[in-house]
Amino acid sequence: MRVARVRMRMRKPVGSEGRQERGGRAGAGAVVVVGAGPAGVAAAVCAADQGVRVVLVDSAVRAGGQFYRQPDARWGARRPQVLHHGWRTWQRLTARLDAHLADGQVTHLAERHVWFVERAGGDGFVVHALGGSGQDRPETVRGDAVLLATGAYEKVLPFPGWTLPGVVTAGGAQAMLKGGLVLPPGRTVVVAGTGPLLMPVAAGLAAAGARVGALIESAGPGRLAWGAAKVAGHPAKLAEGARYAAALVWRGVPVRTGHAVVAAHGSVRLEAVTVAALDAEGRVRAGTGRRIACDALAVGHGLLPHTGLAGALGCRIEETAYGGWGVAVDGEQRTDLPGVWAAGEASGVGGAELALAEGEIAGRSIAARLRGREPDRRGCAAAAGTRAGLRAFARVIDGVYGPPAQWAERVGDDTVVCRCEEVPASAVRSAVAGLGATDLRSVKLLTRAGMGWCQGRVCAPGVAGVAGCAWSPASRVLAQPVPLAVLAREEGAAP
Amino acid sequence: MRLRRTTPQGLVRARPGPGFEVTLDGRPVPALPGRTVAAVLWEAGVVAWRTTRDGGRPRGVFCGIGVCFDCLVTVNDRPNQRACLVTVSAGDAIRTQEGVGDAGGSGADADAEAGGE
Amino acid sequence: MVGAACAFYAARAGLRTVLVDRGPVAGGTTGAGEGNLLVSDKEPGPELELALLSLELWRRLVAEDPGLRTAVEYEAKGGLVVGSEYAGLAALEEFAARQRAGGVAAVGVDASELRSLEPNLDGGLAGGVLYPQDCQVMPALAAAHLVREARRAGAVLRTGEVVTAVRRAAGDGGRVLGVRTSRGDIHAPAVVNAAGTWGGEIAALAGAHLPVLPRRGFVLVTEPLPPRTVRHKVYSADYVADVASDSAALQTSAVVEGTAAGPVLIGASRERVGFDRTFSLPAVRRLAAQAVGLFPVLGRVGVVRGYLGFRPYLPDHLPAIGPDARVPGLHHACGHEGAGIGLATGTGHLVAQGLIGEVPELDLAAFRPDRFGAEESG
Numbered sequence: 001m002r003v004a005r006v007r008m009r010m011r012k013p014v015g016s017e018g019r020q021e022r023g024g025r026a027g028a029g030a031v032v033v034v035g036a037g038p039a040g041v042a043a044a045v046c047a048a049d050q051g052v053r054v055v056l057v058d059s060a061v062r063a064g065g066q067f068y069r070q071p072d073a074r075w076g077a078r079r080p081q082v083l084h085h086g087w088r089t090w091q092r093l094t095a096r097l098d099a100h101l102a103d104g105q106v107t108h109l110a111e112r113h114v115w116f117v118e119r120a121g122g123d124g125f126v127v128h129a130l131g132g133s134g135q136d137r138p139e140t141v142r143g144d145a146v147l148l149a150t151g152a153y154e155k156v157l158p159f160p161g162w163t164l165p166g167v168v169t170a171g172g173a174q175a176m177l178k179g180g181l182v183l184p185p186g187r188t189v190v191v192a193g194t195g196p197l198l199m200p201v202a203a204g205l206a207a208a209g210a211r212v213g214a215l216i217e218s219a220g221p222g223r224l225a226w227g228a229a230k231v232a233g234h235p236a237k238l239a240e241g242a243r244y245a246a247a248l249v250w251r252g253v254p255v256r257t258g259h260a261v262v263a264a265h266g267s268v269r270l271e272a273v274t275v276a277a278l279d280a281e282g283r284v285r286a287g288t289g290r291r292i293a294c295d296a297l298a299v300g301h302g303l304l305p306h307t308g309l310a311g312a313l314g315c316r317i318e319e320t321a322y323g324g325w326g327v328a329v330d331g332e333q334r335t336d337l338p339g340v341w342a343a344g345e346a347s348g349v350g351g352a353e354l355a356l357a358e359g360e361i362a363g364r365s366i367a368a369r370l371r372g373r374e375p376d377r378r379g380c381a382a383a384a385g386t387r388a389g390l391r392a393f394a395r396v397i398d399g400v401y402g403p404p405a406q407w408a409e410r411v412g413d414d415t416v417v418c419r420c421e422e423v424p425a426s427a428v429r430s431a432v433a434g435l436g437a438t439d440l441r442s443v444k445l446l447t448r449a450g451m452g453w454c455q456g457r458v459c460a461p462g463v464a465g466v467a468g469c470a471w472s473p474a475s476r477v478l479a480q481p482v483p484l485a486v487l488a489r490e491e492g493a494a495p
Numbered sequence: 496m497r498l499r500r501t502t503p504q505g506l507v508r509a510r511p512g513p514g515f516e517v518t519l520d521g522r523p524v525p526a527l528p529g530r531t532v533a534a535v536l537w538e539a540g541v542v543a544w545r546t547t548r549d550g551g552r553p554r555g556v557f558c559g560i561g562v563c564f565d566c567l568v569t570v571n572d573r574p575n576q577r578a579c580l581v582t583v584s585a586g587d588a589i590r591t592q593e594g595v596g597d598a599g600g601s602g603a604d605a606d607a608e609a610g611g612e
Numbered sequence: 613m614v615g616a617a618c619a620f621y622a623a624r625a626g627l628r629t630v631l632v633d634r635g636p637v638a639g640g641t642t643g644a645g646e647g648n649l650l651v652s653d654k655e656p657g658p659e660l661e662l663a664l665l666s667l668e669l670w671r672r673l674v675a676e677d678p679g680l681r682t683a684v685e686y687e688a689k690g691g692l693v694v695g696s697e698y699a700g701l702a703a704l705e706e707f708a709a710r711q712r713a714g715g716v717a718a719v720g721v722d723a724s725e726l727r728s729l730e731p732n733l734d735g736g737l738a739g740g741v742l743y744p745q746d747c748q749v750m751p752a753l754a755a756a757h758l759v760r761e762a763r764r765a766g767a768v769l770r771t772g773e774v775v776t777a778v779r780r781a782a783g784d785g786g787r788v789l790g791v792r793t794s795r796g797d798i799h800a801p802a803v804v805n806a807a808g809t810w811g812g813e814i815a816a817l818a819g820a821h822l823p824v825l826p827r828r829g830f831v832l833v834t835e836p837l838p839p840r841t842v843r844h845k846v847y848s849a850d851y852v853a854d855v856a857s858d859s860a861a862l863q864t865s866a867v868v869e870g871t872a873a874g875p876v877l878i879g880a881s882r883e884r885v886g887f888d889r890t891f892s893l894p895a896v897r898r899l900a901a902q903a904v905g906l907f908p909v910l911g912r913v914g915v916v917r918g919y920l921g922f923r924p925y926l927p928d929h930l931p932a933i934g935p936d937a938r939v940p941g942l943h944h945a946c947g948h949e950g951a952g953i954g955l956a957t958g959t960g961h962l963v964a965q966g967l968i969g970e971v972p973e974l975d976l977a978a979f980r981p982d983r984f985g986a987e988e989s990g
Contacts, residue, residue: 128893
């Protein structure tokens with residue numbers, strides 16, 4: 001097994017053991033940016049502009065994250081922009097990235113899966129990653145600072161039939177389309193759940209040739225109208241929404257608000273879904289159930305931040321002021337751990353534009369702080385203004401969308417809630433009622449829900465809902481599975 | 496209207512390079528460079544390639560971005576690979592996977608060898 | 613776990629029992645354990661006697677109720693301690709001989725027999741000792757189901773309730789009147805301190821010194837593997853030395869075992885670092901290296917999870933069990949270090965005997981809670 005090690009230190013600090021502040025260093029230092037989505041790339045480019053050496057570590061082949069995911073470069077797509085919003089912004093950013101890759105200021109380590117970030121005494125960080133097609137080739141990258149721009153993944157709450165092949169996350173369907181230029185097998189796709197992601201997913205699938213049988217949004221027309229009024233100050237956002245809505249009308253996609261998919265049907269794969277209207281409390285209106293034949297269901301109930309690496313480092317994770325959870329950051333996107341920054345969805349879900357602004361602020365802050373200086377307020381002012389506006393917008397979005405309050409009631413006892421360990425809702429309910437479980441951890445210990453391959457990343461919100469207890473991001477020491485031999489043989493932090 | 500036959504590749508005007516073959520349980524399946532195992536299988540109309548440990552239920556892509564581990568598959572004798580992350584190469588032998596996918600290798604062999612306890 | 617067992621045996625003895633926990637059932641060290649019911653790592657002496665009693669009580673519990681056996685994933689799988697010629701095989705055999713004299717079943721195993729017992733073991737090992745009495749349970753389930761049985765026998769479970777004071781009489785030798793909790797007073801003539809790693813705090817509330825301290829441990833969990841990849845609890849002969857060690861420094865000797873659910877657990881680093889919850893890569897690396905050393909086949913197996921817990925230990929590595937002579941009505945059942953799951957049944961049984969005024973089945977002298985004197989000398 002080959003252990004590669006990438007050293008990106010400008011110079012070896014002398015006698016800096018235990019020193020928190022790195023003031024007085026001649027070199028600007030090096031930062032490891034984990035995640036090459038909008039936040040990570042924006043930060044990398046801004047930090048590199050100011051002389052910081054940057055190692056950009058990312059799991060994908062190409063930079064872009066989930067939002068700007070692209071097919072393999074060899075495919076020579078001449079119109080990639082048709083699957084993307086804000087493509088020109090990304091093109092400008094990647095042009096700057098390419099320039100820094102060419103001049104050596106930024107190194108892009110693609111197809112590397114980071115499993116742990118280690119504090120190396122008082123002297124920077126060691127980022128542990130796995131490369132290779134089997135993700136078994138260990139690599140470590142050292143840096144004076146770390147930016148966690150690890151993005152988000154989709155929350156899906158359980159419902160009968162959600163484990164059938166053909167049921168995918170809305171973001172997953174979009175990722176397969178953007179990255180693999182492929183549609184779910186079959187003819188008809190239903191897009192369902194709640195959140196601002198559903199419209200672009202439905203519009204993208206329809207544009208790419210899928211027959212989108214329906215878009216089912218559980219937020220009711222009242223909520224949506226309230227939200228539209230609240231975001232009147234964001235005309236660009238309203239126009240974006242209107243464009244997707246128009247595209248859906250143009251493609252003949254029926255849109256049902258105030259509705260939910262209450263069951264998926266099929267024996268070995270998805271054959272149909274039942275859609276029903278919801279009342280103001282989020283309960284199914286009796287007699288409104290209607291079956292729609294389909295081959296795929298793209299479903300999502302919002303996004304969850306990847307906070308695993310931050311949590312394992314010991315960074316504080318908190319509820320953000322604009323909805324959901326994230327790594328706690330200050331105005332410069334610094335976490336409560338010196339030397340660690342977080343930006344983008346990892347520090348609170350708010351979309352790609354917010355991620356770009358936060359990335360820029362983080363990159364500037366890192367460049368200044370590694371030199372022991374205060375960041376230039378004027379330089380950050382535009383991005384900070386954008387960030388404030390987009391966080392206010394995210395707060396409205398969070399108020400509009402959200403799973404129907406009574407969703408857990410619809411989860412039948414025999415519905416699997418933990419996909420990995422195949423734990424039915426009944427087991428969760430009896431752990432609470434009969435075995436003294438009162439929180440997510442004790443439910444997990446007593447039922448195995450959340451103990452499987454995904455370590456509860458997928459099922460935890462659903463299990464918490466069924467158990468009637470609170471959800472918060474769990475602390476996990478490993479961000480992804482690591483072969484025992486890699487753990488055993490890695491030499492680690494010793495310089 | 497040409498809309499009816501739009502494909503993702505057509506939409507973005509992609510010109511993928513020459514394709515190659517991989518196999519799924521020995522059957523040849525066409526593949527394009529840069530695609531993941533999951534994308535190749537979807538393109539071939541395959542929606543499930545794993546069965547679960549307890550219930551033996553079929554599974555395929557769910558999250559599509561490497562988080563959920565539902566799409567586990569055996570690639571070139573390596574079990575438990577996430578199909579949505581692994582990029583295919585010409586000649587890859589992809590195998591559907593049952594239960595634990597023989598992780599750890601020699602569980603079954605070991606039983607045979609020991610002849611019981 | 614220990615509290616669950618105390619409540620279970622107390623309720624079965626006919627006592628009105630209230631089980632109070634500030635968290636959920638199995639929320640402390642129990643939920644971070646491996647579920648070892650071991651005699652193999654115990655030297656002859658009081659702890660071994662307690663372990664043998666506890667194993668027998670575990671055996672009776674699951675024999676009486678086959679449903680319980682399944683529910684707690686009880687497996688009489690046996691322990692296998694292995695050594696290389698360099699790593700103390702001779703010392704291991706000598707240790708086993710002394711254990712046999714103390715009532716332990718310990719069967720010497722040569723290199724070829726090792727392979728038939730554990731086909732995936734590294735071929736280079738010289739031999740080992742098989743301990744057929746060693747068993748395993750899933751600790752959180754074991755605690756939860758004992759609590760459930762206790763409730764069936766009349767005990768009341770109160771979770772999410774913090775004990776804020778131990779109430780004592782002004783006169784009458786300051787005897788215990790009950791506890792004050794975040795939800796009010798509970799009146800009782802006897803209070804059992806089964807707070808594990810936090811047992812020193814409860815003792816202090818009652819005005820008694822009990823120096824329970826945390827010893828951190830990491831456990832690694834692999835992806836699910838085919839059944840019987842690892843058949844026994846397997847560990848190297850160094851483990852026994854580590855368990856008995858007084859050193860604060862990191863010690864690791866991997867205990868490798870399969871589970872009913874499929875994953876293999878690799879346990880047992882030992883560090884005295886207070887309640888530091890930071891993930892320690894060096895500790896985990898050593899565990900991993902030793903596990904791969906024992907079972908090379910595990911090298912390409914993925915570790916999906918690691919967790920840590922804090923074992924409650926007392927300076928002489930023996931638990932505190934029984935009435936506290938300094939505070940009438942206060943009983944202790946804590947400080948079992950890494951053996952609380954295994955020793956829980958015996959502890960609960962002995963504590964219940966003390967509560968109803970019976971002569972305990974074992975001499976509790978070695979476990980006397982007041983043996984550490986006042987705080988200054990502790």
